[in-house]
Amino acid sequence: MFRNFIFVAILAIQSTINAQHNISTLDEEKNIYEKISNVPLKIVNRDDVRKFELLYKEKPVILALVFTQCSGICNPFLIQLKNSLQFIKTDKNYQILVLSFDSRDNLESMSKLAKRFELDNAINWKFAITDSIQALNNSVGFSPLWDSIRKQFDHEALLVGINQEGYIAKKLIGVRSHYDLELMIRSINHIYTPSYKLPAKNSLFSCFNYDPLTGKNTPGTGLLIIVLPAFITAIIILFVALISRTKRLSS
Amino acid sequence: MESLNLKKITSLWIITILVLFVVAIVLGIVMRLNQGEVIKLEPLAFYTNMTTHGITMIGIWFVAGMVSVNYLMERYVKTSYSINLFAFVLTVIGVVILWTCTYIGNFSSGWTFLYPLPLKDSGSAPWATPMYLVALTILGIAWLVWSVSLMAQVLKKYSFSQLLAWQHLKSNPKVETPPFILISTVTLIGVIASLIAAVIVIVLYFAEYFSNGNFVNDALLMKNLTYFFGHTIANEMLYLGVAVIYEIFAEVSGRPKWKTTWYVALAWNCSLVFILTAFFHHLYMDFVQPEGLQIIGQLASYLASIPAVGVTVFTIILAVYRVRIKWSIVNLLFFIGVIGWVIGGLGAVIDATISNNVVLHNTLWVPAHFHTYNAMGNVLFSLAFFYWFSTQHIKILVISNQTLYTMGLLLIGGIGFLIAFYMGGADSVPRRYSTYPSGLASASYLAKIGASFAMLYLGAVLIFFYNISKRCFGILYSSPY
Numbered sequence: 012m013f014r015n016f017i018f019v020a021i022l023a024i025q026s027t028i029n030a031q032h033n034i035s036t037l038d039e040e041k042n043i044y045e046k047i048s049n050v051p052l053k054i055v056n057r058d059d060v061r062k063f064e065l066l067y068k069e070k071p072v073i074l075a076l077v078f079t080q081c082s083g084i085c086n087p088f089l090i091q092l093k094n095s096l097q098f099i100k101t102d103k104n105y106q107i108l109v110l111s112f113d114s115r116d117n118l119e120s121m122s123k124l125a126k127r128f129e130l131d132n133a134i135n136w137k138f139a140i141t142d143s144i145q146a147l148n149n150s151v152g153f154s155p156l157w158d159s160i161r162k163q164f165d166h167e168a169l170l171v172g173i174n175q176e177g178y179i180a181k182k183l184i185g186v187r188s189h190y191d192l193e194l195m196i197r198s199i200n201h202i203y204t205p206s207y208k209l210p211a212k213n214s215l216f217s218c219f220n221y222d223p224l225t226g227k228n229t230p231g232t233g234l235l236i237i238v239l240p241a242f243i244t245a246i247i248i249l250f251v252a253l254i255s256r257t258k259r260l261s262s
Numbered sequence: 263m264e265s266l267n268l269k270k271i272t273s274l275w276i277i278t279i280l281v282l283f284v285v286a287i288v289l290g291i292v293m294r295l296n297q298g299e300v301i302k303l304e305p306l307a308f309y310t311n312m313t314t315h316g317i318t319m320i321g322i323w324f325v326a327g328m329v330s331v332n333y334l335m336e337r338y339v340k341t342s343y344s345i346n347l348f349a350f351v352l353t354v355i356g357v358v359i360l361w362t363c364t365y366i367g368n369f370s371s372g373w374t375f376l377y378p379l380p381l382k383d384s385g386s387a388p389w390a391t392p393m394y395l396v397a398l399t400i401l402g403i404a405w406l407v408w409s410v411s412l413m414a415q416v417l418k419k420y421s422f423s424q425l426l427a428w429q430h431l432k433s434n435p436k437v438e439t440p441p442f443i444l445i446s447t448v449t450l451i452g453v454i455a456s457l458i459a460a461v462i463v464i465v466l467y468f469a470e471y472f473s474n475g476n477f478v479n480d481a482l483l484m485k486n487l488t489y490f491f492g493h494t495i496a497n498e499m500l501y502l503g504v505a506v507i508y509e510i511f512a513e514v515s516g517r518p519k520w521k522t523t524w525y526v527a528l529a530w531n532c533s534l535v536f537i538l539t540a541f542f543h544h545l546y547m548d549f550v551q552p553e554g555l556q557i558i559g560q561l562a563s564y565l566a567s568i569p570a571v572g573v574t575v576f577t578i579i580l581a582v583y584r585v586r587i588k589w590s591i592v593n594l595l596f597f598i599g600v601i602g603w604v605i606g607g608l609g610a611v612i613d614a615t616i617s618n619n620v621v622l623h624n625t626l627w628v629p630a631h632f633h634t635y636n637a638m639g640n641v642l643f644s645l646a647f648f649y650w651f652s653t654q655h656i657k658i659l660v661i662s663n664q665t666l667y668t669m670g671l672l673l674i675g676g677i678g679f680l681i682a683f684y685m686g687g688a689d690s691v692p693r694r695y696s697t698y699p700s701g702l703a704s705a706s707y708l709a710k711i712g713a714s715f716a717m718l719y720l721g722a723v724l725i726f727f728y729n730i731s732k733r734c735f736g737i738l739y740s741s742p743y
């Protein structure tokens with residue numbers, strides 16, 4: 012048990028580092044506001060084949076792409092996702108679709124995966140496969156690489172947020188905090204997520220100094236600069252008034 | 263009494279302003295024709311036009327106000343001819359450099375040059391951004407020196423508290439402050455503050471530009487300062503025109519001169535304080551701006567405009583209601599201009615209300631309201647002054663048929679042009695789009711209508727231009743004997 016935990020933890024840290032690297036290449040920006048491919052889905056515990064469209068029209072979707080024989084990131088990724096979602100108290104609408112991108116997977120293997128994570132009866136969770144995975148991968152900008160020696164895919168941990176119109180509203184790469192997930196849930200529910208460049212060392216005169224450790228904002232020198240024009244004007248007028256007063260009185 | 267030199271430099275200013283006005287209107291019509299898909303411009307060409315149009319219009323109508331105030335101030339104090347000339351020369355140099363930046367260097371960040379746009383590669387020449395900032399520095403210095411010099415002159419005659427008419431807030435004031443002096447003072451103080459804000463923005467831009475990445479600006483600070491400058495100067499230039507109305511409306515109407523009352527003094531003191539903080543309403547969408555400043559922005563927008571508009575409208579109504587006055591093109595232009603100011607001001611107050619701004623922000627509602635108080639407000643104030651200035655030697659001004667036709671053309675053209683903007687705004691058509699996406703069905707149709715009416719407005723302006731500049735040339739070439 013403890014060994015498993017260490018293993019999961021190491022993988023999680025590693026994937027976070029990878030994710031950081033990926034974020035800096037702006038991969039999360041790709042395919043945003045593009046439509047998700049309307050592929051047919053076979054969902055565990057359902058007999059029919061459903062188009063993706065039926066799913067997102069019902070509720071916004073968080074899509075997690077995994078494969079059951081993964082010896083890498085998929086497990087820690089799903090554990091973290093499950094745990095994080097438990098922390099999020101929100102009245103917002105969403106469902107999670109765990110979709111296999113490996114053609115070797117079938118409904119049975121996906122059903123086992125759901126059981127392993129004790130999610131087989133969770134109402135918001137759906138486990139599925141599709142016969143058109145390439146189209147779906149292309150539409151979300153996901154490109155797993157097959158390693159024939161290890162018989163594994165090299166891939167990133169990708170979550171895709173899809174709103175009720177079928178547009179990709181947000182992508183998260185790597186195992187991410189519940190805070191990021193919360194932002195994703197807001198985005199797929201059409202709630203604007205503000206973002207602002209954090210002050211860096213070379214940005215003097217910031218209006219606010221943000222401390223990432225405490226999450227607190229304190230007023231910065233920039234706020235003083237905003238009042239500077241009024242202040243300088245007052246000094247100029249005072250100065251001119253004094254000189255003119257002398258002239259006025261002497262005349 | 264105004265000297266011949268002052269008359270000549272004023273004539274030179276007027277002719278220059280009117281030439282630039284005609285050209286800038288043509289640029290405006292070209293933009294509307296492009297948005298209406300009647301002509302096809304590359305996006306870069308549209309944005310260089312938009313930048314040139316915006317900065318030229320703001321520049322000329324600001325100096326038009328300054329020229330009028332400077333001319334009329336000579337009735338109370340001696341003003342400096344050399345500084346007036348200095349401002350003229352630097353303004354011409356500044357405008358030539360600006361136009362070079364936009365049309366040769368393709369500078370296209372809009373007249374507000376909002377950070378960080380000018381520092382991004384948007385297809386402009388590498389020298390265009392620093393040159394644009396140099397041009398603004400030249401204009402800023404010229405206008406700052408001019409404003410401070412006018413302040414210094416009035417301060418030689420009146421104390422600071424008298425300039426702001428504080429004695430009128432008590433009963434039986436011993437010294438009387440003419441309303442013209444009060445409003446000019448309030449306005450000049452705002453002008454000086456806004457120009458200083460511009461200087462600070464320019465310095466910060468240069469610091470980043472030349473720092474090789476060692477210094478970057480804070481976007482929130484830059485936006486605050488940019489609108490401290492942009493919003494304030496765009497409003498103050500209108501108040502310069504209002505000062506002129508207080509000075510000559512009664513005179514040309516054959517009525518006794520208006521006096522400063524306690525409510526006039528109070529209203530304009532309100533404007534002095536609140537105009538300097540109303541610009542916060544440009545930052546409603548900036549979530550990092552503290553909520554307190556957003557609320558100040560809304561309140562200041564009301565308090566800066568409503569009292570000043572209220573007392574001016576009240577004074578004008580008192581002056582014309584059931585009173586036999588001599589109507590001429592001058593007071594007619596003032597009168598219609600005040601109506602334009604009130605309607606545009608209402609549009610502005612609607613937009614400055616936070617709950618409405620969520621819907622109207624960056625839609626055509628914005629150019630709709632500011633074109634109303636400019637094209638049908640401030641421009642008419644200045645045209646009235648230009649007309650009055652160029653016809654001072656004519657004792658009786660009558661309203662001829664030609665005057666009526668020209669006014670009709672101006673009104674129909676102006677109103678039609680503005681309605682197309684308002685309807686676009688109400689329909690959520692975004693502003694600053696070179697061409698509209700096909701989903702916005704009404705947008706390009708409205709743009710065509712706007713362009714057609716703007717041509718009528720241009721026709722009327724050309725008639726004014728001919729009449730006024732003909733007489734101004736006469737003054738320019740007149741000799742003292």
Ligand code: HEM
Binds near residue numbers: 317
């Ligand atoms: C009939 C005359 C005029 C026409 C046809 C015209 C047309 C236009 C058009 C089409 C735009 C772009 C609107 C958009 O955002 O899509 C614009 C912007 C602007 N106009 Fe005018 N306009 C006229 C008069 C004036 C006047 C008298 C002023 C005086 C101050 C003025 C100042 C501005 C400014 C400051 C902008 C904003 C430029 C920017 O966004 O950078 N215009 N005008």
